[in-house]
Amino acid sequence: MQLNDNKRISVGLVGLGRLGRQHAENLAFRIPHCTLTAVCSVKEEEVEAAKRDLGVPYGYTDYEEMLRNNELDAIFIASPSGFHCKQIEQALAAGFHVFSEKPLGLYIEEALRVQEAVIRHPNQVFMLGFMRRYDRSYAYAKQQIEAGAIGEPVLVRCYGLDPAQAMPSFLQFAKSNYSGGLFLDMAIHDLDLARWYLGAEAETVWAIGGSHRYPELEQLEDAETGAALVQFEGKKMGIFVASRNCAHGYHIETEIIGTHGSLRIGTIPEKNQVALMDDRGIVRECASGFLERFEQAYVDEVIEFIRCIREDRKPEVTVADGVQSTILGYACKQSFETGQLVAVHHRK
Numbered sequence: 317m318q319l320n321d322n323k324r325i326s327v328g329l330v331g332l333g334r335l336g337r338q339h340a341e342n343l344a345f346r347i348p349h350c351t352l353t354a355v356c357s358v359k360e361e362e363v364e365a366a367k368r369d370l371g372v373p374y375g376y377t378d379y380e381e382m383l384r385n386n387e388l389d390a391i392f393i394a395s396p397s398g399f400h401c402k403q404i405e406q407a408l409a410a411g412f413h414v415f416s417e418k419p420l421g422l423y424i425e426e427a428l429r430v431q432e433a434v435i436r437h438p439n440q441v442f443m444l445g446f447m448r449r450y451d452r453s454y455a456y457a458k459q460q461i462e463a464g465a466i467g468e469p470v471l472v473r474c475y476g477l478d479p480a481q482a483m484p485s486f487l488q489f490a491k492s493n494y495s496g497g498l499f500l501d502m503a504i505h506d507l508d509l510a511r512w513y514l515g516a517e518a519e520t521v522w523a524i525g526g527s528h529r530y531p532e533l534e535q536l537e538d539a540e541t542g543a544a545l546v547q548f549e550g551k552k553m554g555i556f557v558a559s560r561n562c563a564h565g566y567h568i569e570t571e572i573i574g575t576h577g578s579l580r581i582g583t584i585p586e587k588n589q590v591a592l593m594d595d596r597g598i599v600r601e602c603a604s605g606f607l608e609r610f611e612q613a614y615v616d617e618v619i620e621f622i623r624c625i626r627e628d629r630k631p632e633v634t635v636a637d638g639v640q641s642t643i644l645g646y647a648c649k650q651s652f653e654t655g656q657l658v659a660v661h662h663r664k
């Protein structure tokens with residue numbers, strides 16, 4: 317391990333929206349050996365607010381201009397999904413380490429192009445934001461599986477449900493930015509987790525969906541609620557339910573069934589350990605959204621990115637995870653749109 321104890325990693329962040337602003341605060345205040353040196357957004361007011369509130373010295377409305385800042389070591393991408401691939405390729409070509417939010421790309425060809433770019437730059441760290449792998453409960457479940465606690469994992473069942481309360485802000489997001497749709501945007505975390513826990517790639521997918529409360533999602537060629545049934549290699553299985561219309565809050569639940577037991581994560585997705593007892597009975601509040609539920613994971617994944625740069629090693633989440641999850645998410649989208657069973661051509 318090569319470690320220069322005094323070396324701070326200087327980061328430039330692009331995208332200061334719902335998640336990017338939180339990443340900016342984490343990079344500025346919560347990540348050891350890291351300095352948030354520059355921020356970029358097409359919205360000048362967001363750049364000015366980040367400079368003022370977080371003490372960031374450089375602000376840009378032009379991404380390519382930020383890439384010319386030679387004080388930077390790494391680029392952190394939290395822009396809308398349709399920009400990820402191009403911005404990753406540009407940052408790698410300019411010599412930077414790169415962290416990108418999920419999904420890697422919205423199309424298979426662009427994801428494969430990024431994979432080639434990462435391979436062409438072996439001395440630069442690339443990491444994708446599959447933060448659930450850094451959540452303490454998900455990481456503990458993985459350790460249990462590896463220790464043989466449930467035997468051979470054979471089926472993963474996931475619920476990824478966004479709060480209905482967030483629908484107005486999601487509709488704005490979906491209209492202004494092409495999100496890739498329910499499966500590539502939301503279910504992608506669960507698709508990645510299933511690959512991770514099962515240790516297998518998908519072979520076939522059947523996906524369905526509908527928009528019952530918010531039919532305007534159909535005009536965006538998206539679904540409010542969807543489900544996918546996935547056959548993985550070795551006759552392993554995945555069941556994925558995703559929705560943007562969860563009345564009780566942000567419900568993320570995962571079950572891994574093995575030959576000798578099972579594990580469940582977040583079965584009742586409580587906000588905290590408090591039970592309120594009053595004339596309604598016993599009330600346990602639900603987590604309100606991704607920033608609250610995965611607060612620790614958003615910090616820990618970035619701590620790992622910075623450590624990888626300082627220690628000259630590669631993170632566990634690779635560009636190949638990004639490619640395979642995009643291939644699987646895209647197959648779900650195709651199946652939903654065509655009503656057909658879709659074969660998944662994963663690339664090893």
Ligand SMILES: NC(=O)c1ccc[n+]([C@@H]2O[C@H](COP(=O)([O-])OP(=O)(O)OC[C@H]3O[C@@H](n4cnc5c(N)ncnc54)[C@H](O)[C@@H]3O)[C@@H](O)[C@H]2O)c1
Pocket residue numbers: 330331332333334335336356357358359362379394395396397398399417418419445447489493501606
């Ligand atoms: N890991 C997770 O749990 C998670 C959660 C939410 C969002 N995300 C991902 O993070 C990304 C951002 O999502 P969000 O909800 O913060 O989006 P958002 O629309 O709220 O914010 C996007 C930001 O990017 C800026 N921007 C847009 N085009 C740009 C360009 N060409 N150059 C520079 N800046 C540009 C916007 O001004 C805004 O600051 C998406 O890819 C999304 O999939 C991941």
